[in-house]
Ligand SMILES: [Fe+2]
């Protein structure tokens with residue numbers, strides 16, 4: 317486990333405490349990736365990440381992008397896609413055993429409490445994990461959920477489970493990809509990085525493809541919310557640029573709601589639908605191509 321990640325997260329949490337909605341679990345208890353194969357949750361999380369880190373190469377990410385960015389897999393409204401998340405429990409998550417739709421409403425409602433005027437932000441909280449629907453179309457969870465990281469350059473120290481988890485990954489031994497810069501140039505910017513395939517990039521691209529009118533900062537919150545080695549680990553600063561510093565502020569503002577609401581009480585989803593359906597109609601109406 318990296319030391320950098322949790323420390324940054326603790327810092328972000330200072331802005332929120334002591335808020336009652338976060339109070340039932342100590343902040344330091346989130347994102348515990350310690351290894352204990354006797355503990356079924358810890359073993360599930362570790363197995364998911366080892367499969368991810370062993371398999372996700374530059375070539376693999378290119379293949380997944382070629383497959384999913386044709387948007388020819390299914391058609392669905394945002395609401396129907398959200399309802400499908402009722403039957404998905406994220407196998408990479410040490411902090412929640414609840415269906416993902418509960419996490420969606422917990423995140424959205426907590427954002428709404430702190431940012432009552434920013435309706436786009438509420439909707440961003442609600443939909444941010446929707447890319448996980450890929451798990452219903454034959455993708456194993458290890459290439460759908462979990463923290464993301466750039467491929468094509470050296471694995472950063474702050475990636476969960478560390479270098480050991482990459483020992484079966486062929487890119488670990490490829491000199492084109494295993495140096496500090498790898499296939500990138502200095503300060504090329506986040507947009508130029510090929511990031512491990514997952515639900516962040518997929519939903520970002522789905523929203524762009526279908527003409528969502530959410531503000532740019534919402535799209536970046538969605539696109540990079542799982543890039544923990546960058547936004548909380550402090551790594552990859554030799555590849556990012558000035559624009560990314562702005563994006564970082566938005567992603568961190570979003571991130572505290574994504575993480576620390578997981579132990580909050582379960583919201584009354586049926587009662588909340590009308591409010592969120594109106595936001596969907598405003599920003600992302602109708603049937604989308606996925
Ligand atoms: Fe996520």
Ligand SMILES: [Fe+2]
Nearest residue numbers: 419444445574
């Ligand atoms: Fe999430």
